[in-house]
Amino acid sequence: MEKIPTTKEGLTRIEDELKRLKHEERPAIIRAIAEARAHGDLSENAEYNAARERQSFVEGRVAELEDLVSRAEVIDTSKLTGKVVRFGAKVKVADEDTDEETNYVIVGSHESDIASGRLSITSPLARALIGKTIGDVVEVTTPRGHKSYEIVGVSFR
Secondary structure, eight states: OOOEEEOHHHHHHHHHHHHHIIIIIHHHHHHHHHHHHHTSOSTTOHHHHHHHHHHHHHHHHHHHHHHHHHHEEEOOGGGOOSSBOOTTOEEEEEETTTOOEEEEEEEOGGGOBGGGTEEETTSHHHHHHTTOBTTOEEEEEETTEEEEEEEEEEEOO
16 A cells, blocks of 8 residues: 655645544535435435435545545654755745746645645656755756756755
8 A cells, every 4th residue: 555645734634624524514415315305206306316416426535535544644844854855845946937936845646736835746846856956957848848947945844
């Protein structure tokens, strides 16, 4: 079973969502199904079909989250130091073409959110950055073509 690297915050978010699904969503769906059954004929009951569809989605998500929790390898980024880019690093990169600087934190794939600067460790940019230090230049193939980035800073929270 392959371990999935995650931050402590990422695991907490997964556990919170799992708890919400199990303790709030499931009971609400059970009530909705019971109410729809009370209306009679299930073959043409849109409320019943919608509740069953929602139940299917929630159960799938619960299974997915339970799998993530069971395979999570929590990496405490507060204890990491150094100037080499690795999981949990906050990396400042400068676009070689525009000199625009961007900050990223390298996190697990399930906790990535590019809009908030959380870059998945499995992304092409993160894979290119891993093992590099300040001053190194990495080249990445993006949907818009090849991009070059210089590593301007590396820190750990």
